[in-house]
Amino acid sequence: MEPDPERKGEAVRGGRVGIRDVARRAGVAISSVSRVLNGNPNVTPALRQRVLEAVEALGYQVNLVGSDLRRGTTRTVGVVIDDIANPLFAEIMLGAEATLSAAGYLVTLMSSHGTARGDAAALRHFRGRRVDGLLLALSDDTGADWHAALAAGDGGCPVVLLDREAPLPCHSVLSDHAQGMDAALTELVGAGHRRIGLMLGPLCTRPGRARLRAFEAGLRARGLNPDARFVTLHTPATAADAERTMAGVLRRPAADRPSAMIVGGGQLLTGALRALHAAGCRLPEEMSLLVCDDTPLAELHRPGLTALRRDVIGIGRAGAELLLEAMKAPGAEPRSATIPIEIVRRASVGPPAA
Amino acid sequence: MEPDPERKGEAVRGGRVGIRDVARRAGVAISSVSRVLNGNPNVTPALRQRVLEAVEALGYQVNLVGSDLRRGTTRTVGVVIDDIANPLFAEIMLGAEATLSAAGYLVTLMSSHGTARGDAAALRHFRGRRVDGLLLALSDDTGADWHAALAAGDGGCPVVLLDREAPLPCHSVLSDHAQGMDAALTELVGAGHRRIGLMLGPLCTRPGRARLRAFEAGLRARGLNPDARFVTLHTPATAADAERTMAGVLRRPAADRPSAMIVGGGQLLTGALRALHAAGCRLPEEMSLLVCDDTPLAELHRPGLTALRRDVIGIGRAGAELLLEAMKAPGAEPRSATIPIEIVRRASVGPPAA
DNA sequence: TTAGGTTTTGGAAACGTTTCCAAGGCCGCG
DNA sequence: CGCGGCCTTGGAAACGTTTCCAAAACCTAA
Structure with missing residues (x-):
């Protein structure tokens, strides 16, 4: 191929075609190219077309890093x-x-x-x-x-x-986790539960903290004592971790474990259900389950899982x-x-x- | 008014402190600041410390846009x-x-x-x-x-x-969707199915195309004819769309609908299950279901859903x-x-x- | 003590844009 | 015909870095 002198400037700098190459090829100033590319109205149709042709011919695409730097936005x-x-x-x-x-x-x-x-x-x-x-x-x-x-x-x-x-x-x-947790407790306590467990993610974000606070406050407000053994934190909140926790709960004698569990969001539900299924534990006969976020899994599981829902x-x-x-x-x-x-x-x- | 010469440079440019402000404050050259910040070893401890102090004092943080531009990476x-x-x-x-x-x-x-x-x-x-x-x-x-x-x-x-x-x-x-689809067909045909439906996402990506091709080829290889009525595309592949499709299938008389459905990935499964549940259709007695991607929903649904799995x-x-x-x-x-x-x-x- | 070498430092030129400013062309109007 | 004003264009100065190069400082060895 003939090394087209027109293409020389482009080849010089690492093969990347920049706005100056377009300008040279179109025979106009760099600023004019910029104006065309940014839709500035004060531009002659003839000039616009020449620039656009050069852009096309060279396959130029703007380097947004330069643009960002100059614009500051x-x-x-x-x-x-x-x-x-x-x-x-x-x-x-x-x-x-x-x-x-x-x-x-x-x-x-x-x-x-x-x-x-x-x-x-x-x-x-x-x-x-x-x-x-x-x-x-x-x-x-x-x-x-x-x-x-x-x-x-x-x-x-x-x-x-x-x-x-x-x-x-x-x-x-x-x-409004406080409101949500309160509704959850109303539901469970209303159904007759007194020993309620809670599986949470980490406390280093608000959902964990807010849920825990509302859980403890809500239990006390109903004359119940939160049992520290039945509140578990998961950091990070993985399904495997949750599975272990739930399996541990299910190993306890029925009289000495929560009759209902509240499962926090994220992947905790997946793990909890794995353990529940593995143990053959029937919902809600052997344990009630309430999950803090509504997902397809909660909705489509049989039996359907009572859940807290927000407009995500x-x-x-x-x-x-x-x-x-x-x-x-x-x-x-x-x-x-x-x-x-x-x-x-x-x-x-x-x-x-x- | 006497503008404090020390702060002048900083105040001048939009309140954002740049490397030059650091350099001025530390009383060194810009290039020295850069060297310190990039861990260049040829730097006197004394200089390094002065720069670091200035960085700390001014709360400087590097502008990566400038850096990206210069480095090109x-x-x-x-x-x-x-x-x-x-x-x-x-x-x-x-x-x-x-x-x-x-x-x-x-x-x-x-x-x-x-x-x-x-x-x-x-x-x-x-x-x-x-x-x-x-x-x-x-x-x-x-x-x-x-x-x-x-x-x-x-x-x-x-x-x-x-x-x-x-x-x-x-x-x-x-x-290897061809392999996966073939395994699926082997499974379904092996169980005795002859009328097999397929719910897919769009054909404008490979999974859709590959699954469709393998489905048709696989049926023919087994002496069966793909029935165009039972192959549905969903663009985009939303749960709502899939629900409509599955509901439509279930409205047909049992003798005139697929006895088994293969459901593509993404959110199609959610929609399909909604329709199945709404119609009270029992799996696998009234219909067999096989889903193209293994998810917690497929695993934890009761009955468990036969699925294609890959190492995601x-x-x-x-x-x-x-x-x-x-x-x-x-x-x-x-x-x-x-x-x-x-x-x-x-x-x-x-x-x-x- | 000086020459030669090695570090350490400062200055300035890039990187690729946008935009300011000024100059040039053109128009219309007096 | 000339002049003021607008529209169009070109030139150059930013934007904030990194890095090249050269100068300065230091050290070692002859």
């Missing part, structure tokens, strides 16, 4: 999720994405796979890359380090917390809306949305066996 | 997923992330929510931001536009396709390994890994009713 928001395997997360994402992409933002995601280190890495990536906003369901909202980063609002971008809390006020969308897409949507506001008016007063929780009665709750 | 790989709600996706991600982060790469994700436009937007974002590699489970692998983009390897970065195919050879990890984490891992290789040796011959599929027998397949 990215039209992108970052989402950090603690547990990508949580069945709810997809819906949160759906809700957020619909709202944000309608507003012209791209949504990118990082998982922090359950560790504070993962949180930090994701935060560093997103902030350092200058996303315009952040939606955070961190693995650990108790760390002093990121509280500091959050406080230094000056170097940062607008942030909305998803069911997480920080020592300082902050945009957030919070599920709504969580994502509310988070996105709060974030859009915050990006529009950066200095504004922190606001928070509260998502109600309702109980869905199915067949897994019945009177206690004993 | 990001230590980041992008993942594009067609359907974030697919239960398998989390495990793929897990496998990929473990391998890639061990190699020092950050993993970021975008969903293309089932549309070719989403694919294009995600690709534009990632390539434009100069990720070092791409793991793609696109919504539509049939588009000529992105084939072209793929072919222009010169402007792009290494790419690994996840169960997608392109007209030109390309790194990829492919599930392994898919992510294999993709990541291929990508690491490709990033190390960009020009190398495209390679592909094949993931076997096995059948997991549970209780949802039995002899036909009729």
Whole structure:
């Protein structure tokens, strides 16, 4: 092939064609190419066409890194999720994405796979890359380090917390776990249960803390004592871990174990059911089960599982809306949305066996 | 007014503290700050400390956009997923992330929510931001536009396709759907079924195409005719859509409907089960069910659902390994890994009713 | 003590854009 | 015919880094 002198400039620099190559090829200034590409109206049709031809011919595509640097903005928001395997997360994402992409933002995601280190890495990536906003369901909202980063609002971008809390006020969308747990206890106590167990994820995020607090307060309010043996924490909240816990519970004599179990969200349900099935334990005759998040598994299991439900897409949507506001008016007063929780009665709750 | 010379530089530019502010404060050159921050060994302890103090005092954090631009690399790989709600996706991600982060790469994700436009937007974002590699489970692998983009390897970065195919050879990890579907048919035909239905997602990705092809070929090889009425496509593959389909099937008289159904992956199973439960259809007495991907729902449903299983984490891992290789040796011959599929027998397949 | 070498440091040039500013062309109107 | 104003275009200065290069400082050995 003849080394076309026209292509020389392109070949020089690592084979990557940049805006200057387009400009040279079209015989115009770099700034004109930029104007065409950004839809600036003050451009002659003839010039526009020449530029477009050159773009086409060279297969040019803009380097957004340069563009981001110059503009100082990215039209992108970052989402950090603690547990990508949580069945709810997809819906949160759906809700957020619909709202944000309608507003012209791209949504990118990082998982922090359950560790504070993962949180930090994701935060560093997103902030350092200058996303315009952040939606955070961190693995650990108790760390002093990121509280500091959050406080230094000056170097940062607008942030909305998803069911997480920080020592300082902050945009957030919070599920009403207190209400949910109370409904759960009403249901179980109403059915006659006195010994109620609770399986939770870690306490380093709000759902775990809020559920535990509401559980203990709710029991006491009903004149019952929370039994520490029957409250288990799972860090991280894996199915295998939950299976072990439930298997342990089922090994106890029936009179000395909870007659009802409340299972927290995430993958705990999967593990709990494995143990239940393995032990041949019948629901609700031998044990009542109530799960803290409604999923297809809870709905379609036979018997159907009584569950707490919230508008998960709504969580994502509310988070996105709060974030859009915050990006529009950066200095504004922190606001928070509260998502109600309702109980869905199915067949897994019945009177206690004993 | 006397602007404090010390703070002048910082205040001047939008309140954001940059490397030059650090340099000024520490009384050293910008390049020295950079060296300290990047762990360059040729740096006096004294200088290092002064820089670190300034960093601390100013709360400086590096702007990775500038860094990316200069370096031309990001230590980041992008993942594009067609359907974030697919239960398998989390495990793929897990496998990929473990391998890639061990190699020092950050993993970021975008969903293309089932549309070719989403694919294009995600690709534009990632390539434009100069990720070092791409793991793609696109919504539509049939588009000529992105084939072209793929072919222009010169402007792009290494790419690994996840169960997608392109007209030109390309790194990829492919599930052996032919083998899986064959095992499924063996199972069903072996149980005595002659009228077998198939619910699939869209044909614009490989799993749909491969399953359909294998289904038709497999039936013919067994002397059976695929009945077009019993093969349904779902674009996109939502649970609601699948529920409608299954409800329609169940409205037919028993003699005129499939005695066994094969349900594709994603959210189709959820919808199918809803319809089955609503109709009070007993498995496997009134219908046999076989599902193309093994999930907690398939496992824990009663009766347990016979399913096709593959090492999903392994898919992510294999993709990541291929990508690491490709990033190390960009020009190398495209390679592909094949993931076997096995059948997991549970209780949802039995002899036909009729 | 000086020459030669090795570290350590500073200065400046990139990286690829966007955008400001000024100059040039063109138009219409006086 | 000339002049003011608009539209279009080109040039150059940012944006915040990293890294190359050269100068300075230090050390060792002759």
